Amino acid sequence: MIFTVEEINRDAVLLPGVSLGYRLYNGCGSENLIRAAVEAVNGEDSDGCSGQIQALLGHSSSGVSEDINLMLSPLLIPQVSHLSTCACLSDKRIYPTFFRTVPSDRFQITGLVHLMKYFDWRWVGIIYTAGLYSDAGTADFVKEGQKEGICVEYRLSYSNTSDKQLKAIVKALRESSSKVVLLFMAFFSTKSFLSEVEAYNITGKQWVGSEAWITQGDLASVDRKAILQGALGFALPQASIPGLGDFLLSLKPSDEPQSSIIKEFWEKFFDCSFSPSNTSTMCTGEEDLRTVSNDYTDVAYFRPEMNVYKSVYSLAYALNALLQCQNGSNPTTGKACVNKSEVQPKLVLEHIKHVNFTTKNGAKVFFDENGDSFAQYDLVNWQMKEDGSVEIVNIGQYDTSFPEGEKFKLKKETKIVWGGKSNEAPRSVCREPCPPGTRKAINKNKPVCCFDCFECPEGTISNQTNAPDCFICPPEFWPNEKRDQCLPKPTEYLSYEEIMGALLTGFVLMGVFLSLLISILFLTHKDTPIVRANNCELSFLLLFSLTLCFLCSLTFIGRPSEWSCMLRHTAFGITFVLCISCVLGKTIVVLMAFRASLPGSNVMKWFGPTQQRLSILSFTLIQVVICILWLTINPPFPKMNMKYYKEKIILECALGSAIGFWAVLGYIGILALLCFILAFLARKLPDSFNEAKLITFSMLIFCAVWITFIPAYVSSPGKFTVAVEIFAILASSFGLLICIFVPKCYIIIFRPEQNSKKHLMGKIPPRTL
Structure with missing residues (x-):
């Protein structure tokens, strides 16, 4: 302060013709405070110096500055502090004449919260001392920290006269889960605290300090090096004067x-x-x-010394503005000019509010409406050297003059030493963040940082950390195992690549092969009695229709498409009607043929080859008409069934019109039932002249298969529905093929002696219908 006053007095430009004087008071003790205040009011000190003081510089303690300002503010004497940081002093209703060149703790608290948030320290402990500085600072930190999700595990007061408080602090330091400890207290209190706690061997903590002690390297005694190694904190910025x-x-x-x-x-x-x-x-x-x-x-x-330097200059610039005179008035206020003998504290107070200047070393100085200057801090880190000395390294900066988001910066090239002998930034959270796939739930009985994590319910996901809710995947998607992303649901349909599809395809090909083989066998033996006796033309047409029945099963295998869905049901319906029509024709032929063998009967002229062809064509055309109506009104179409399974999609063919589907099946059933009844009536006819027993048995199999098909079809899930339908087609087709044609093939191949007209005629018993 003396240096700055002398520098200003040597400046012929700033205050020409005016010299600054000063009185120094020891700021320790309440008696000196009262004495200083009384002398300032009386305008005379103990040495007999006269002249009222125009302003007061100091004090470094927030509590002392508060007491001074409460005594001097009624006299409108401006007070400028270089180190009183309590945010409470910004209240102009209580402290109207208080100004400071040191940043308010409001900015330091915001910086500390930014620091905690940057390193994700959400769970911290606080140790402080009773007093205006620490009480207000820690209370503000708790309040601002809660806004950013930073919780305080413990907040303990320290007094060098209370062993009980010390033991409570030591117990908390040893048993707490928080790794970060904010030591918010004045320098002398910190020195006392460290001297007492060093005997308890407290390790593993990351200490964060306030600007009051964080740059005091002499705190690092031999026993405290392990404690303070890696300590972090905001300090007043370095400056060269x-x-x-x-x-x-x-x-x-x-x-x-x-x-x-x-x-x-x-x-x-x-x-x-x-x-x-x-x-x-x-x-x-x-x-x-x-x-x-x-x-x-x-x-x-220098750090705090720079604020003293700015304090003295702020008063000098206020006096400079007060003593300006142009054309008989002050250019700042427009009032009458004031000479140096008329200077009063209230006039200095009026002008100090508006000072705005830059010092010789480039520091910007001005006061806001609360009497505060803008905040700028260095983030410092305690790093112990090999020789045992401590180096306080500047690793970052917090500057409120920068835009939001750029106020807090770390120097990328600077190495940071961490507390607790850690090689990386310590973790200090009450609960680790809820990973994706879970949701965060606040526990009302615990601090907000001590939340619970619950796994997302089935069908829902969360794809971010600490997600408050899980959301449902779109219908075509399903969560993965971790439930942190929605994946397309796997599709299910009966394909040729899977075992069941391959087996069914094999049976289809076997059926086609047998049909063709029997056709060739019948063709090569078409002139033999057993082939001719069983209506050769209808037999070949039946074999052809059975071949189509086998082949239509292939339309049910593979990924459903618009054409395959329409083809599979219509092809199945038409080929099976053609097949049953042929069987029905053979049954009628058997009955008519036996009837025609009776004396006086000419019934075969009513059901000759032409009538047989027309009947088969008529029966088949009816099914064709039904299919055309079905395809025209509401045809089958491919559909994604997402209701049966939650986790996968069934690709299937929707029926379109259920009436059309059941009409096709019903018509086939009517023909099969009619065929079964006629064959049953003809079951006792001579074996050599009819195949009624074989047709009866084949129709029995056919009806049994399709009767059991209906409940199996309705209850089978996904691709098994298609497999059941294919199985029904194959089973009924093989039933017809084996029952009707295999016995004849056996005679042709293994019993050729029975394949003669003589043998067949010889087995006719004398009976009547």
């Missing part, structure tokens, strides 16, 4: 011969004594401070 270093290092005891303080630290620095002593050499007072190395002689950069 030209000339101040030389001013401090040129100090001599002779400059202040009455000062006992200067003599004491002189004796300490140079290990000498101004009074005769047997233990040390005599001090001459001419020793050079440049020859020793300590905190005092480290004058390359």
Whole structure:
């Protein structure tokens, strides 16, 4: 402060013709506070100096500054503090004359919250001391931290006179789950706390400090190095003040011969004594401070000293603005000019509100409506060197003048040392974030950071950390096993590649092969009695229709498409009607043929080859008409069935019109039932002249298969529905093929002697219908 006053007084431009004077008071103790306030009010000090003070610089303590301002503010005496950081002092209703060049703790608290949030430290402990600075600072931190999801596990007060409080703090440090501890207290309280807690061997904690102590390297005694290694905190920014270093290092005891303080630290620095002593050499007072190395002689950069520098200059610029005079009035206020003898504190107060200047070293100074200056901090990290000394390294910056999102920055190239002997940033959370696939649920009985995580219910996912809710996948999608993303549902249909599809295809090909083989066998033996006796033309037409029945099964295998869905049901319906029509024709022929063999009967002229062809064509055309109507009105179509299975899609053919489907099946059933009845009536006819028994048995199999098909079809899931339908087609086709044709093939191949007209005629018993 003395250096700055002298620098201003040497400046012929800032305050021409005006010199600044000062009075210094020891700020320790309430008696000195009362004395300073009384002397300021009376305008006379104990040494008899007259003249009212125009402003007051100080104090460093927020509590002391509060008391001073409460006494002086009624007199409108401006007060500028260089180190009182309590945010409470920004309340202009209570402290109307208070200003400060140090940032308010409101900004430091915001910076600390940014720091915690940046490293994801959501679960912290706080240790503080009773007093305005710590009480208000920790309360604001808790309040601002809650807004950003930062929870406080414990908040404990420390007093160097209470063993109970110390034991509670030590217990919390040992048993707590939080790895980060905010030590928010003044320098002397921090020194006392560390000296007591170092005996308890507290390790594994990441200490975060307030600006009051975080740059005080002398706190790192031998026993505290393990505690403070890696400590982080915001500090007032480093600054260079030209000339101040030389001013401090040129100090001599002779400059202040009455000062006992200067003599004491002189004796300490140079290990000498101004009074005769047997233990040390005599001090001459001419020793050079440049020859020793300590905190005092480290004058390359300054932190709180810069705020003192700005405080003095802010008053000088306020006086400069007050004493300006142009054309008989003040250019700032428009009021009458004021000469230096008329200067009063209230006028200085009025002008200090509007100061806005830049110091010689480039520092910007102005006050907002709360009397606060803008905030700028260095983020510092305690790093212990191999020689045992501590280096406080600047690793980042917090500057409120930057845009939102850019205020907090870390230096990328700077290495950070972490507390607790950790090689990486420690984790300090009450509960690890809920991973994707789960949802976050707040537990009302615990802090907001101690939430619960629940797995997403079936069919839902969450694809982000700490998701508040799980959401349902779209109908075509289903969650993966982790339930963190929706994947397309696998589709299911009967394909040729799978075992069941391949087996069914094999049976289809076997049926086609047998049909063709029997056709060839019948063709090569078409002139033999057994082939001719069983209506050769209808037999070949039946074999052809059975071949089509086998082949139509292939339309049910493979991925459903619009054409395959229409083809499979219509082809099945028409080919089976053609097949049953042929069987029905053979049955009628058997009955008519036996009837025609009776004396006086000419019934065969009513059901000759032409009538047989027309009847088969008529029966088949009826089914064709039914299919055409079905395809015209509401045809089958491919459909994705997502109701039967939640986790997969069944590709199937929807019937379109259920009436059309059951009409096709019903018509086939009517023909099969009619055929079965006629064959049953003809079952006792001579074996050699008819195949009624074989047709009866084949129709019995046919009807049994399709009667059991209906409930199986309705209840079978997915591709098994198609498999059941194919099985019904194949079973009924093989039943007809085997029952009607295999016995004849057996005679043709293995009993050729029975394939003669004589043999067949010889077995006719004398019976009547």
